[in-house]
Amino acid sequence: MTVADHVAVAVTRPDSTSTSVDHWRMGRDTELMRFRYGGVAAATRRRLAADPSTRLITVAALTPGDWSLTRDHRPVHISPDRPTLVVIDQFSPFDFRGHGDGSAIAVHTRHARLTLSIETIDSALDHVHPELPLYPLALAHVQQLGVIAASAPEILPELNSTTIALVRSLLLSAAGAAGLAASTKSIVTSIERHIEEHLDDLTLKADTIAAAHNISARQLYNLWPESNGSLAGYITAQRLDRARKTLRTHPHLTVAAVARRHGFSDPTHFTRRFRSAFGITPSDWRRRAAFAASRN
Structure with a gap:
């Protein structure tokens, strides 16, 4: 046997x-x-x-x-x-x-x-x-x-x-x-989708995300996977990535306007975080992207 x-x-x-x-x-x-x-x-x-x-x-x-x-x-x-x-x-x-x-x-x-x-x-x-x-x-x-x-x-x-x-x-x-793992994965997927849909909302934060999913902020932090990094860092990274695209596709918008459009109330803070993430200021990124586009 x-x-x-x-x-x-x-x-x-x-x-x-x-x-x-x-x-x-x-x-x-x-x-x-x-x-x-x-x-x-x-x-x-x-x-x-x-x-x-x-x-x-x-x-x-x-x-x-x-x-x-x-x-x-x-x-x-x-x-x-x-x-x-x-x-x-x-x-x-x-x-x-x-x-x-x-x-x-x-x-x-x-x-x-x-x-x-x-x-x-x-x-x-x-x-x-x-x-x-x-x-x-x-x-x-x-x-x-x-x-x-x-x-x-x-x-x-x-x-x-x-x-x-x-x-x-x-x-x-x-x-x-x-x-439990399957349930957690489903909730995390829902949270990620909620963040994507409300990424440009200035009020997007742990409390509002938790309330939208009928859980406490503490439960939200416990559910959030370590592989995604911190919740705040994840939101900021998604906003910066979206802002970088807008800087290239909407040249008529000022850097401050782009910052506000994507959830940053303070343009100076936006510029600092952008440079930390991409090694270049938003203005320089826009100029570089425009120059590259003109050569194509």
Whole structure:
């Protein structure tokens, strides 16, 4: 039961003598496996339809090392210098490559034992990460199962129910994180659209943006992604970019008029921010753009 029949497994270093597999039955439809390898590949290329009673879910604790994993053809981000917990649906596309010596302790169980929908598990797979509160506990639990298997394997069946309950809770937590991530992404997209539509409004600020989305300013700042930079910086950058285009396309407008049109009440402040962003004053930018246009 440990590996589904359709999963292709191959030793990638034929000269290696460190590959070995041990497995122990924990309970109905649940097994524990220790896998030591010196170069291995395991993969399934396509999603297979299967009754939940036959679908296999694997939760594995991998030692630090040179290995890679893709799931549904997307790379799984890992920390090669520390143990990592991964969850794999053996009936969905995945590709594991152990490029050097390494090992894994894995719990294999049937999907039906988890009493979770396929949709919940699919949602959870990409969101099992170290920031989840249950991640360290689940990682340590799987690692400890390997220790127990080596010293007192007869105890493993007594830990089956606890193991299944912990895996189920981990996946529910990850699915909840996935739902939260999707909801957050939707709100951020709405906020970005609101900023674009009201970019030239002098009253555009955190309070008005938050009010438009029925959230507090604090919630707005918590939702705003770090990758966008600060909220104020994002708004300023968008305004400056729009103003730079207007300086070129509306030569009859003064710099002060362009500044006011794009949400800057103080032309001096606008000029200072423009120069900081583009390394040139608005007036010099306009002259340079006009000269370039005249040569075309």
